């Protein structure tokens with residue numbers, strides 16, 4: 720059953736603030752969207768005249784638009800992201816995707832421009848991140864702004880059915896069935912990128928963990944990642960919002 724649309728809208732705002740709190744997005748760049756079930760519309764993080772950055776995203780900045788960024792609910796004072804086609808074109812082509820995140824995290828940026836390879840260099844430390852390395856991260860080799868549908872098409876083609884794309888010299892695009900899944904996936908990928916970069920900075924070569932260890936590591940499942948980990952970040956965000964005096 721689809722969740723009530725206002726709850727989904729609130730989750731998009733929460734995801735934006737979590738990603739900023741965790742350093743995946745800086746200042747005003749980066750956006751989250753969620754497909755509104757049984758429609759050709761999405762909630763997407765827009766900019767208002769009072770724009771103060773992704774960390775301070777309020778629910779009113781999450782606007783309902785169609786996959787081309789249009790429609791009667793956008794609100795004249797809100798500006799859709801320049802890179803809205805990343806979201807809209809993925810929803811058009813991949814019906815199972817319910818959430819799209821586009822961000823410009825720094826460690827992933829450095830990994831991309833230095834062409835560092837993502838390998839399973841750790842195991843139980845973060846099993847989903849290890850699996851991402853094994854499954855492979857598609858890299859989109861161009862660094863342009865994806866501000867037209869035809870510019871999104873090659874990104875989506877390289878991404879194929881994968882849930883993450885590293886866009887060289889630009890950022891990342893992450894998908895999920897739900898906001899929770901996509902958000903935790905983006906955070907896990909960031910862990911992989913950070914570890915990969917820090918290992919490279921030591922000048923040492925980290926070997927892959929053994930196939931035997933990889934085989935024994937369990938799939939932790941959706942409850943572990945998309946419920947518990949998500950809840951942890953929601954709680955951390957609440958405490959952090961309180962500490963900085965941010966009011967939604």
Ligand SMILES: [Zn+2]
Nearest residue numbers: 802821889890
């Ligand atoms: Zn971008």
